[in-house]
Amino acid sequence: MATKAEHLPQAERAKLDRTWETAPGLFGWVGTVDHKVIGIRYLVTSFVFLLLGGIEALVIRIQLAQPDLHVLTPEQYNQLFSMHGVTMIFLYALPVLSGFSNYLWPLMLGARDMAFPRLNALSYWLFVCAGLFLYASFPFGAAPDGGWFNYVPNAARTYDPGPNIDIFALGLIFLGISTTVGSANFVVTLLRCRAPGMSVNRLPIIVWGTFTASVANLFAVPAVSLACAELWLDRNAGAHFFEVSGGGQPLLWQHLFWMFGHPWVYALVLPSMGIVSDALPTFCRRPLVGYTAVAIATVSTMIVGFGVWVHHMFATGIPVLALSYFSAASFVIAIPSAIAVFSWIATIWTGRPVFKVPFLYFSSFILMFVIGGVSGVMTASVALDWQLTDTYFVVAHLHYVLIGINLFPVLGGIHYWFPKMTGRMMDERLGKWAFWLVLIGFNLAFFPMHFTGLMGMPRRVYTYPAEMGVGGLNLTTTIGAFVLALGILLFLTNVARSLARGADAGPNPWDAPTLEWSVPSPPPPYNFGVIPLIASRHPLWEDRLEDIEDASVLERGFLLDEDRETLGVTPLDAEPDVILKMPGDTILPFALALSISLLFGGLFAKSIWLGGAGTLAVLVVLTLWFRPRAEPLQERPALYE
Amino acid sequence: MTRRRSLLAACTGLLPGACAQAPLDYLHGDGIQARSLAQLAWGLGIISLLVVFVIAVALIAAIVRRREAGGKHALAVRRDVGGMRWIYVGLAVSLPALLAMTVWTLLTIGAVAAPPTPPSLTIAVTGERWFWAVRYLDPHDPSGSFTTANQIVIPTGQPVRLLLSSSDVIHSFWVPRLGGKMDMIPGKTNIHWIQADHPGLYRGQCAEFCGLQHAKMAFAVLAMTPADFARWRALQLSNDLRQPLPPATIEAGLRVFASHCAACHAIRGTGAGGIVGPDLSHFGARTTIAAGSLPNTRANLAYWIGHTQQVKPGAEMPPVALTPRESSDLSALLEAL
Numbered sequence: 001m002a003t004k005a006e007h008l009p010q011a012e013r014a015k016l017d018r019t020w021e022t023a024p025g026l027f028g029w030v031g032t033v034d035h036k037v038i039g040i041r042y043l044v045t046s047f048v049f050l051l052l053g054g055i056e057a058l059v060i061r062i063q064l065a066q067p068d069l070h071v072l073t074p075e076q077y078n079q080l081f082s083m084h085g086v087t088m089i090f091l092y093a094l095p096v097l098s099g100f101s102n103y104l105w106p107l108m109l110g111a112r113d114m115a116f117p118r119l120n121a122l123s124y125w126l127f128v129c130a131g132l133f134l135y136a137s138f139p140f141g142a143a144p145d146g147g148w149f150n151y152v153p154n155a156a157r158t159y160d161p162g163p164n165i166d167i168f169a170l171g172l173i174f175l176g177i178s179t180t181v182g183s184a185n186f187v188v189t190l191l192r193c194r195a196p197g198m199s200v201n202r203l204p205i206i207v208w209g210t211f212t213a214s215v216a217n218l219f220a221v222p223a224v225s226l227a228c229a230e231l232w233l234d235r236n237a238g239a240h241f242f243e244v245s246g247g248g249q250p251l252l253w254q255h256l257f258w259m260f261g262h263p264w265v266y267a268l269v270l271p272s273m274g275i276v277s278d279a280l281p282t283f284c285r286r287p288l289v290g291y292t293a294v295a296i297a298t299v300s301t302m303i304v305g306f307g308v309w310v311h312h313m314f315a316t317g318i319p320v321l322a323l324s325y326f327s328a329a330s331f332v333i334a335i336p337s338a339i340a341v342f343s344w345i346a347t348i349w350t351g352r353p354v355f356k357v358p359f360l361y362f363s364s365f366i367l368m369f370v371i372g373g374v375s376g377v378m379t380a381s382v383a384l385d386w387q388l389t390d391t392y393f394v395v396a397h398l399h400y401v402l403i404g405i406n407l408f409p410v411l412g413g414i415h416y417w418f419p420k421m422t423g424r425m426m427d428e429r430l431g432k433w434a435f436w437l438v439l440i441g442f443n444l445a446f447f448p449m450h451f452t453g454l455m456g457m458p459r460r461v462y463t464y465p466a467e468m469g470v471g472g473l474n475l476t477t478t479i480g481a482f483v484l485a486l487g488i489l490l491f492l493t494n495v496a497r498s499l500a501r502g503a504d505a506g507p508n509p510w511d512a513p514t515l516e517w518s519v520p521s522p523p524p525p526y527n528f529g530v531i532p533l534i535a536s537r538h539p540l541w542e543d544r545l546e547d548i549e550d551a552s553v554l555e556r557g558f559l560l561d562e563d564r565e566t567l568g569v570t571p572l573d574a575e576p577d578v579i580l581k582m583p584g585d586t587i588l589p590f591a592l593a594l595s596i597s598l599l600f601g602g603l604f605a606k607s608i609w610l611g612g613a614g615t616l617a618v619l620v621v622l623t624l625w626f627r628p629r630a631e632p633l634q635e636r637p638a639l640y641e
Numbered sequence: 642m643t644r645r646r647s648l649l650a651a652c653t654g655l656l657p658g659a660c661a662q663a664p665l666d667y668l669h670g671d672g673i674q675a676r677s678l679a680q681l682a683w684g685l686g687i688i689s690l691l692v693v694f695v696i697a698v699a700l701i702a703a704i705v706r707r708r709e710a711g712g713k714h715a716l717a718v719r720r721d722v723g724g725m726r727w728i729y730v731g732l733a734v735s736l737p738a739l740l741a742m743t744v745w746t747l748l749t750i751g752a753v754a755a756p757p758t759p760p761s762l763t764i765a766v767t768g769e770r771w772f773w774a775v776r777y778l779d780p781h782d783p784s785g786s787f788t789t790a791n792q793i794v795i796p797t798g799q800p801v802r803l804l805l806s807s808s809d810v811i812h813s814f815w816v817p818r819l820g821g822k823m824d825m826i827p828g829k830t831n832i833h834w835i836q837a838d839h840p841g842l843y844r845g846q847c848a849e850f851c852g853l854q855h856a857k858m859a860f861a862v863l864a865m866t867p868a869d870f871a872r873w874r875a876l877q878l879s880n881d882l883r884q885p886l887p888p889a890t891i892e893a894g895l896r897v898f899a900s901h902c903a904a905c906h907a908i909r910g911t912g913a914g915g916i917v918g919p920d921l922s923h924f925g926a927r928t929t930i931a932a933g934s935l936p937n938t939r940a941n942l943a944y945w946i947g948h949t950q951q952v953k954p955g956a957e958m959p960p961v962a963l964t965p966r967e968s969s970d971l972s973a974l975l976e977a978l
Binding site for chain 1: 662663664665666667668677678681682685686688689690692693696697699700702703704706708711713714715716717718719720721722723724725726727728730731732735736739742743745746747749750753754770805809810811813815817820821822823824826827828829831832846847848849850851852853854855856954955
């Protein structure tokens with residue numbers, strides 16, 4: 001059975017505590033670089049955005065409940081659906097997964113923090129600032145109103161002269177910085193910050209998912225940042241990247257946006273599929289079936305995912321030969337997804353399910369995944385997509401993908417890891433009520449929506465005439481949306497109650513196999529008293545799985561207690577390589593995020609003074625950040641040389 | 642799970658009935674293109690539902706099947722093996738299904754990408770915020786070309802070539818019962834075709850978000866027998882009224898039009914030649930007002946002219962204040978065109 005940091009003498013633990021603890025007071029609150037604190041902040045902040053986006057959705061659903069309603073003006077409607085998309089896709093779906101990964105990675109991998117703790121804090125603060133920036137114009141009735149993919153020339157100055165689109169363009173560039181630094185941190189953390197023996201064939205699948213998503217983001221985000229920069233120049237400096245009268249091309253925007261947008265969609269689901277692949281086996285009392293196949297499927301989904309962006313542009317008049325290629329590539333993506341689905345079903349089939357709330361979310365997720373998957377296959381068919389695209393069929397599809405494949409695992413994942421994060425269990429009874437409301441509400445809202453689409457209701461219309469014959473379906477969807485919202489509300493109530501009164505969890509309440517469950521709940525600031533030595537994918541089940549011959553060593557290992565230290569390993573085999581000196585609390589990331597906000601405020605206001613001040617502040621903070629030190633702190637000579 | 646299945650049954654059961662009243666439904670097409678697409682939609686849709694059904698059954702079976710009990714800390718297996726057969730069999734079943742869907746798709750693309758016979762009629766349709774400018778082109782005789790708006794009349798039984806473009810933002814041309822979508826992109830002309838086999842009125846709708854009144858950017862395609870179409874075309878090229886009106890009313894109506902409307906709208910054969918708004922020549926022959934916003938009746942027309950921003954907030958046409966007399970003369974004229 002598992003073991004514990006308690007084996008460490010009290011004096012050593014106290015010393016590690018002193019070394020790793022976040023400073024008390026405001027300084028510590030702003031300056032913490034603890035990945036666990038940052039992870040939880042990511043989760044909480046993205047849930048705030050989930051609620052905002054959810055409220056926007058409910059208002060939209062009221063407007064669409066019946067034909068020809070006038071609850072909203074067309075302009076209000078356009079801002080609400082645009083902000084709903086922007087919020088859910090950019091400010092909830094990826095950040096919430098970053099929250100899980102930030103919290104879990106070091107604990108799963110056997111490290112004391114992420115590779116770049118300050119960069120980690122920076123990516124969080126930038127995310128908050130960019131989120132606030134994107135919402136800055138909302139109270140003034142001038143929020144982005146061009147939809148989340150914001151096609152030009154509808155978004156050009158000529159047709160949308162207000163500040164709405166400038167906020168969108170700058171906001172996405174701003175958020176892109178956060179995503180980029182966060183992704184770089186994940187990539188380096190995976191390559192370097194693991195326990196010895198945590199070789200690539202032993203990584204949890206969520207690590208594969210987030211790693212894949214992060215590498216993809218590094219390639220994908222520049223495309224949208226570039227597109228937004230060009231749009232901002234078109235709008236504010238008279239450039240003509242997309243302006244036909246100046247020789248520009250509106251379709252250029254669509255290519256750049258979807259080169260980013262499609263891989264991004266996979267970035268929103270691969271880590272959450274990883275959550276299921278890692279947590280479902282715990283409730284099936286057996287390891288995941290086909291680990292290697294699922295890991296390879298994760299990576300190959302993304303590789304193919306970079307070659308399908310044109311399937312968002314099937315009706316733009318691109319020659320059919322090219323379309324056929326993109327159509328076929330889109331069909332191919334179904335293969336790795338099928339591998340994952342059969343692996344999950346096989347895991348349940350050959351396992352012995354334990355009907356706890358997380359299992360309910362994860363097992364129903366599989367069916368939602370399949371529904372979202374097959375409707376995706378239908379839209380991948382060029383010819384059929386000429387009918388389906390831009391109708392509610394696509395809206396139904398993307399909600400099965402984003403709610404089914406992202407939100408379901410997230411809710412299940414929170415039930416699952418809540419005990420680790422807080423030391424308390426979530427309430428099962430309340431959890432089951434919330435689960436059934438979410439499942440029923442979601443399907444009631446979005447399953448009929450496929451038919452709304454097949455009956456020809458176009459997307460993004462603020463109202464529809466009665467003779468379209470879709471009033472009943474829309475009313476059903478609206479009712480379902482409110483049931484879903486009730487479920488989410490109950491879930492949050494459960495979180496609040498459990499925080500205050502939840503049963504004591506202990507280190508491993510689910511008897512789970514992975515490394516994060518070997519440490520106390522909540523984990524100490526230093527995570528591991530000693531850096532463990534890993535011998536299998538299931539360190540805590542080794543005593544019960546006969547085919548694992550070597551045993552992981554969790555009680556003895558590198559102590560690394562001189563200042564903040566963790567172990568750096570070789571990328572593939574996780575051989576100990578160097579000792580990494582880690583930074584402590586610092587307000588530099590916060591200061592840098594504020595400076596960048598000032599800079600973006602200046603760009604938005606087109607104020608040379610504000611922008612200049614922001615630039616200066618950025619330079620000053622970066623200088624402090626990179627100031628030379630008396631001794632090289634980051635690394636010490638290798639251990640075995 | 643039973644709940645979902647019964648919902649499914651309810652929806653599929655309701656569908657044919659509901660679709661009869663849904664003018665934009667594309668599960669029932671007319672003409673070779675829309676029919677091929679509808680077949681593909683049914684085919685892939687049924688395969689998809691089957692997949693969902695099979696997976697749901699497998700999943701439920703996996704969850705509920707009986708197993709021997711074990712202690713709290715017992716695992717279900719002693720070794721990390723087993724279950725791979727699910728993946729092999731699953732792939733063996735899914736791959737042929739995917740391949741079949743891909744081939745069906747490619748065959749359908751082949752069938753509908755180009756019309757079966759070269760079209761003899763070419764119509765240029767330009768999307769504008771938020772209406773459709775329609776120009777019938779006669780390559781042999783420029784005087785045979787004419788412009789209309791928001792209603793496209795086509796002869797049945799033959800493909801019609803469409804040259805699609807936009808004068809402002811991106812729109813998308815879509816008549817679900819006659820064919821798939823094609824975007825209308827400024828600076829670019831996309832070539833598309835439609836065909837109706839039966840006379841009738843087919844609703845069209847802008848399918849790319851184009852701003853405030855994207856919702857109310859609809860149009861109609863009126864398919865007529867070739868003989869009727871020839872008569873309609875001759876009417877369009879003439880300056881005759883469809884209904885006789887007293888000369889005084891005509892004169893009064895034209896006076897109102899000239900002073901309030903002509904800066905933006907055109908009527909062939911009169912001095913009115915505005916190009917900002919829809920061409921109103923033979924407006925009376927159209928089924929709707931303001932790109933599908935209202936049925937074309939005199940009362941609706943008078944209301945629209947005075948209340949453009951209530952009917953279609955954000956539309957470029959300002960409300961026009963007319964005296965009751967002016968309003969009556971104007972609508973009498975327009976409806977008689």
